[in-house]
Amino acid sequence: MFISTSEHSVDAKNRVSVPASYREVLRGDPHDAIYVFPHFSGAYLEGGGELFMQQYRADIARLGRYDPLGQIMEVAVLGAAKRLDFDSTGRITLPKEFIEHARLGKRAAFVGCGSRFEVWNVEDHARRSSDMREAAAQMMQDPEQVARLGGGQSLESLIKSSPSLADFLNRRGS
Amino acid sequence: MFISTSEHSVDAKNRVSVPASYREVLRGDPHDAIYVFPHFSGAYLEGGGELFMQQYRADIARLGRYDPLGQIMEVAVLGAAKRLDFDSTGRITLPKEFIEHARLGKRAAFVGCGSRFEVWNVEDHARRSSDMREAAAQMMQDPEQVARLGGGQSLESLIKSSPSLADFLNRRGS
DNA sequence: TCGCTATATGGGATATCATGGGAAATTATG
DNA sequence: CATAATTTCCCATGATATCCCATATAGCGA
Structure with a gap:
């Protein structure tokens, strides 16, 4: 699971x-790489490992070749994504288009979102992060939203429906 | 289950x-670590083990990728959380941002909250603790709140509805 | 009362990570 | 095919985090 936020330098x-x-999460993937694409709904990049990309591929494939939504997502996600290989010290090289899309400067913020992560311009992220944290505190005041969130019951439902999942999560920690 | 409160030194x-x-509760987790994040609604840290984090992940994942509440929680919880590994004597190293967020000084208070725990500046905690005890006494005067609490019936309902889940939670001590 | 074991805490040595720069290999271009 | 541009690979370095050992303290049992 991708968690935590950290800033890193984008060099010359x-x-x-x-x-x-994040690299630890990816150990075991067939390629020593991540998949990244400039997100269609904002000035940031979305990325993840093999599983992340396969999930998109499967969602799109399930729609079938003639589904308009499928065609849109093919271009917006699969067409926009690149596999970025790690060098021996765990770096990737960002294509110029990606840097421009996310307005990245000397530094970039990696934000863990569970099954995937996002890459942001640090100022944009700082702004968004404080907005989101404030919104989260607000949401906790609203019983309807709290109920939607589930209060940790979601995992228990999963375990109830599939007891073996509990062992899997324990072992994998992912 | 995380219970009781204790104070510990934060060294240089x-x-x-x-x-x-608390560490005993975590035995059996895939990593010898806790997950911690600076809470969005106050100057304290929230933490727990693998199960704790998976509950957040499952709650957020259930809302789906395009739900605004889900996006808020991704940034406020998953993006803010870090896995903090134990050293051989059972210590963690707190990131500077966490210390600043919770205004921790030379000592920190760990407060058990069942499935999770909180880390507080000792003075803030003392103040909050007495407030909460007073509030609890108040709540018991209100029949509606007393009814909501359930009077100990909740566990019996849980066991009746799903013996295997009860067994899982029992083994995990959470 | 005297150790024994758990736990808690401090400090120095070591390993890992992030990052910059140069050399070699690859690709694009005329 | 030759040259320039770009990318990939490799090594160096400083900062930080991790490991390991030493000591202190408290509870427990003989």
Whole structure:
């Protein structure tokens, strides 16, 4: 699971270190790489490992070749995504288009979102982060939203429906 | 289950011992670590083990990728959380941002909250603790609140509805 | 009362991570 | 095919985090 936020330098060669904790999540993937694409709904990049990309591929494939939504997502996600290989010290090189899309400067913020992560311009992220944290505190005042969130019951429902999942989560920690 | 409160030193390297009774709860987790994040609604840290974090992940994942509440919680919880590994004597190292957020000084208070725990500046905690005890006494005067609490019936309902889940929670001590 | 064991805490040595720069290999271009 | 541009690989370095050992303290049992 990708968690935590950290800032990293983008050097003159457009290289940036991927947080070591993210690389640990990716151990076992067939390629020593991440998949990244400029997100269609904002000035940031979305990325993840093999599983992340396969989830998109499967969602799109399930729609079928002639589904308009599928065609849109093919272009917006699969067409926009690149596999970025790690160098020996755990860095990737960001394509110029990605840097421009996310308005990245000398530093970039990696934000863990569970099954995937986002890459932001640090100022944009700081702004968004404080907005989101304030919104989260607000949400906790609203019983309807609290109920929607589930209060930790979601996992228990999963375990109830599939007891073996509990062992899996325990072992994998992912 | 995380219970009881104890104070521990934060040393020059920002290390702090996690109460032994908490570590015992975490035995069996895939990593010898806790997950902690600066809470969005106050100057304290919230933490727990693998199950604690998976509950957040599952709650957020259930809302789906495009739910605004889910996005808020991704940033406020998953993006803010870090896995803090124990050293051989059961200490963790607190990141500087965490110390600043919770205004921790030379000592920190660990407060058990069942499935999770909180870390507080000792003065803030003392104040809050007496407020909460007073509030609890008040609540018991209100029949509506007393009814909501359930009077100990909740566990019996849980066991009746799903013996295997009850067994899982029992083994995990959470 | 005297150790024994758990736990808690401090400090120095070591390993890992992030990052910069140069050399070699690859690709694009005329 | 030759040259320039770019990318990939490799090594160096400083900062930080991790490991390991030493000591202190408290509870427990003989």
